[in-house]
Amino acid sequence: MKATVIYGERDIRLEEVPDPVLSTGGDAIVRVVAACVCGSDLWPYRGVTATKEPHRIGHEFVGIVEEIGPDVSTVKVGDFVIAPFYDCDNTCVNCRNGVSFSCLHLVPWGEKDDMGGFADGAQGERVRVPHADGTLVATAEVPDDALIPGLLTLSDVLGTGHHAAVSAGVTVGSTVVVVGDGAVGLCAILASKRLGASRIVAMSRHADRQAVAREFGATDIIEERGDEGVAAVQALFDGIGADCVLECVGTKESMDQAIRSTRPGGMVGYVGVPNGGAELPIRSLFGRNVGVNGGVASVRGYIEELLPEVLSGQINPGRVFDLELPLAEVAEAYAAMDERRAIKVLLRP
Amino acid sequence: MKATVIYGERDIRLEEVPDPVLSTGGDAIVRVVAACVCGSDLWPYRGVTATKEPHRIGHEFVGIVEEIGPDVSTVKVGDFVIAPFYDCDNTCVNCRNGVSFSCLHLVPWGEKDDMGGFADGAQGERVRVPHADGTLVATAEVPDDALIPGLLTLSDVLGTGHHAAVSAGVTVGSTVVVVGDGAVGLCAILASKRLGASRIVAMSRHADRQAVAREFGATDIIEERGDEGVAAVQALFDGIGADCVLECVGTKESMDQAIRSTRPGGMVGYVGVPNGGAELPIRSLFGRNVGVNGGVASVRGYIEELLPEVLSGQINPGRVFDLELPLAEVAEAYAAMDERRAIKVLLRP
Numbered sequence: 001m002k003a004t005v006i007y008g009e010r011d012i013r014l015e016e017v018p019d020p021v022l023s024t025g026g027d028a029i030v031r032v033v034a035a036c037v038c039g040s041d042l043w044p045y046r047g048v049t050a051t052k053e054p055h056r057i058g059h060e061f062v063g064i065v066e067e068i069g070p071d072v073s074t075v076k077v078g079d080f081v082i083a084p085f086y087d088c089d090n091t092c093v094n095c096r097n098g099v100s101f102s103c104l105h106l107v108p109w110g111e112k113d114d115m116g117g118f119a120d121g122a123q124g125e126r127v128r129v130p131h132a133d134g135t136l137v138a139t140a141e142v143p144d145d146a147l148i149p150g151l152l153t154l155s156d157v158l159g160t161g162h163h164a165a166v167s168a169g170v171t172v173g174s175t176v177v178v179v180g181d182g183a184v185g186l187c188a189i190l191a192s193k194r195l196g197a198s199r200i201v202a203m204s205r206h207a208d209r210q211a212v213a214r215e216f217g218a219t220d221i222i223e224e225r226g227d228e229g230v231a232a233v234q235a236l237f238d239g240i241g242a243d244c245v246l247e248c249v250g251t252k253e254s255m256d257q258a259i260r261s262t263r264p265g266g267m268v269g270y271v272g273v274p275n276g277g278a279e280l281p282i283r284s285l286f287g288r289n290v291g292v293n294g295g296v297a298s299v300r301g302y303i304e305e306l307l308p309e310v311l312s313g314q315i316n317p318g319r320v321f322d323l324e325l326p327l328a329e330v331a332e333a334y335a336a337m338d339e340r341r342a343i344k345v346l347l348r349p
Numbered sequence: 350m351k352a353t354v355i356y357g358e359r360d361i362r363l364e365e366v367p368d369p370v371l372s373t374g375g376d377a378i379v380r381v382v383a384a385c386v387c388g389s390d391l392w393p394y395r396g397v398t399a400t401k402e403p404h405r406i407g408h409e410f411v412g413i414v415e416e417i418g419p420d421v422s423t424v425k426v427g428d429f430v431i432a433p434f435y436d437c438d439n440t441c442v443n444c445r446n447g448v449s450f451s452c453l454h455l456v457p458w459g460e461k462d463d464m465g466g467f468a469d470g471a472q473g474e475r476v477r478v479p480h481a482d483g484t485l486v487a488t489a490e491v492p493d494d495a496l497i498p499g500l501l502t503l504s505d506v507l508g509t510g511h512h513a514a515v516s517a518g519v520t521v522g523s524t525v526v527v528v529g530d531g532a533v534g535l536c537a538i539l540a541s542k543r544l545g546a547s548r549i550v551a552m553s554r555h556a557d558r559q560a561v562a563r564e565f566g567a568t569d570i571i572e573e574r575g576d577e578g579v580a581a582v583q584a585l586f587d588g589i590g591a592d593c594v595l596e597c598v599g600t601k602e603s604m605d606q607a608i609r610s611t612r613p614g615g616m617v618g619y620v621g622v623p624n625g626g627a628e629l630p631i632r633s634l635f636g637r638n639v640g641v642n643g644g645v646a647s648v649r650g651y652i653e654e655l656l657p658e659v660l661s662g663q664i665n666p667g668r669v670f671d672l673e674l675p676l677a678e679v680a681e682a683y684a685a686m687d688e689r690r691a692i693k694v695l696l697r698p
Contacts, residue, residue, distance in 0.1 A: 291642030
C-alpha cells in the first residue's frame with residue numbers, strides 16, 4: 001500500500017510500504033477515508049526536531065474497518081470509525097481516570113506496539129490499530145461525505161481545543177481569551193462557545209482565521225500582542241483579565257501572553273506543545289493565584305461527547321480544513337501548511 | 350502601646366510605639382487577644398530576606414474591637430473578631446471573584462494604607478484595621494479562651510491549608526498527598542479530611558508532627574523523600590500517584606516531590622511561598638497532564654465557611670500551636686520556631 005514517510009527536513013515522500021497484517025487478536029485494520037497534517041508534523045518537516053532515520057508519519061484519521069481480530073467486540077467490518085491521535089486500551093487505570101494519553105499500553109501511530117506489531121502512520125492507505133476496542137469509535141452508519149472533515153477533527157484538533165477549555169474550567173458565563181489562531185485555537189473557541197462562555201476573545205492577526213473565529217463564537221478580536229495585547233484584554237474585562245485563557249501555541253511568548261491575560265484567581269488551560277526550554281514563572285503565578293492546567297489532550301475520552309453535535313451539524317469544526325488534496329500530493333500538503341497558505345490540509349487516499 | 354519590631358537577622362524587639370488612631374471613617378482599632386509567629390516571619394528573622402530598616406511585624410491576630418469609625422457597620426465595639434493576614438475591602442472585583450488577596454485596596458499589616466493611615470503589625474497590643482467592614486469577621490459572642498488557638502488559625506494557616514486543598518480540587522473520595530508538615534501542611538490534612546478525601550498521606554519525618562497529622566486525618570505517613578518518596582507514594586496509589594498533592598513548603602525540592610507524586614491528570618495545589626528562582630518544569634507537567642493551581646490564599650473568603658466547625662469543636666486546628674508565650678517573650682517565640690522547638694507559637698499580649 002501507499003503511505004507517507006518523512007526522510008528529513010522538507011523531505012516528505014509517498015512510498016510503497018508493506019500492507020498491515022493482523023497479529024494480536026485485539027487489533028483491526030482500517031482503510032483510511034481521510035487523514036490530515038498536524039501543526040506538530042511541521043516540527044520534523046521544518047527540521048526543528050531531527051529525523052534520525054526515515055519513518056512513517058501522520059496521526060489523525062477516520063476510515064472504514066476492513067478486518068478485525070477474533071477478540072475485537074466493539075467495532076465490526078464495514079464500520080466507519082474515528083481514531084484518536086494515539087492507540088490506547090481504554091481500560092487501564094489512567095484511561096479510567098480520563099487520561100488515556102497516559103494509557104499504560106499507549107502506542108503512537110507510526111511505532112511498534114509492545115506485542116511486536118506495527119501501528120501504521122495515519123497518512124497512508126491503511127492503518128493497523130493495536131487496541132481496536134479501546135481506540136476506535138464507530139458511528140451508527142457510514143456518514144455523508146460532507147461530514148468527513150468535521151468527524152476528522154475529533155481525531156485531534158477539536159478534542160484538543162476542547163481540552164484547553166475544560167482544563168481552564170470554562171463553564172456557563174466564563175470570560176475566555178484564546179491565544180493562537182491555528183486549527184486548535186479555533187476549535188478552542190468553538191469548544192468554549194458550546195460550554196457556555198459569555199465572551200470569547202480571539203487573539204488573531206489573520207483575516208481568514210478571524211472570520212472562522214467569529215463563525216465559531218468569538219465575540220471580540222484582539223490583534224495586539226505582548227504588553228499591548230495584555231492591555232487590550234484587561235480593557236475588556238474590568239481591568240483585570242479573563243477568567244479562562246486558552247494557550248494553543250506552545251511558545252514562551254504565547255504562554256507569557258496567556259498568563260498575563262488571566263485575571264487573579266483565573267486559570268490558563270494549555271495544549272500548545274511546549275517549545276524550547278521555557279519554564280513556567282512560578283512567582284507571577286503564585287502572587288496572582290493563576291493556575292496552569294492541561295497538557296496533551298486525551299481526546300479518546302471526548303469523542304463520544306462531541307460526536308453527536310458534529311453528526312447533527314450543530315457544530316461545524318470541519319471549517320478548519322481550508323485545503324483538500326489527494327494523498328498523492330502529501331508533500332504539497334506539508335508545504336501549504338508550512339508556508340501558511342492553509343490553516344489545515346485534509347488528505348484523501 | 351507595645352509592639353514587635355524587627356531590626357534585622359535574629360533581632361526581634363518588643364518596643365513602645367504610638368497608639369493607633371482612627372482616621373478614615375471605615376477603620377477600627379482592635380485590641381489583640383492573640384497573635385502568632387508565621388513560618389514566613391522566619392525569612393527576615395533568618396536573614397533570607399533583608400531587613401533594610403526596622404519595621405513592625407506579624408500578620409495573624411484575633412481580638413476585641415475597641416473603637417470604630419463612623420462608617421463601620423458590620424462590627425461594633427466589644428465584638429470578638431478574626432482578621433485575615435491582610436486588610437481588604439471585600440467589595441472590589443477581585444474580592445468578589447474570591448481573590449481578596451488581590452484586593453485593589455489591599456493593605457498588608459505593618460504598612461501604610463493608601464489613605465495615609467497605618468495598619469499596625471499583628472504582634473502588638475493593638476491594630477488599626479483600615480477596612481474594618483471588609484476585613485474583620487465577628488463571632489456572635491466572645492468565645493471561650495480554649496477556642497482562641499483554633500480561631501487564630503482562621504487568620505492564616507487553616508485557610509491556607511484549605512486553599513491548597515481547594516486549589517487541588519480535593520473532593521469526596523480524593524486521594525491526597527501533603528508535602529510539608531508545618532502548621533500549614535497539617536491544616537491541609539485537616540482541610541482534606543473535611544472535604545471528604547478517602548486517603549491522606551502525610552510526608553513527615555517528625556514524630557510530634559506525625560501525631561498531629563494522624564489526629565487531623567492522615568491515613569498514611571511517608572518518611573522518605575526524593576525518588577524513594579515518589580516510589581512510596583506510587584506504591585500506595587495504583588503505581589501512578591495521588592489525585593491531589595498539596596505543596597506546603599515552597600522549595601524547588603518540595604515542588605518537585607509534589608509534581609512527581611501526582612498521578613497523570615491530577616493536580617498540585619500549592620501554597621508554599623516559592624523560595625529562590627525555581628520555575629515550574631512545563632514539559633513534565635504537560636506530558637502527564639498535571640496541573641498546578643494555588644498561590645497566596647485569600648483566607649478572608651474562607652473564614653465564614655470554616656468558623657462554625659471551629660466554634661463547635663468539630664475541627665481542632667488550634668492543635669498546631671504547641672507553645673504559648675506572653676508577647677513580652679516574642680524574641681523567644683521566634684527562636685523556638687527557628688530552632689524547630691515548636692511547630693507554631695501563640696503570643697498573648
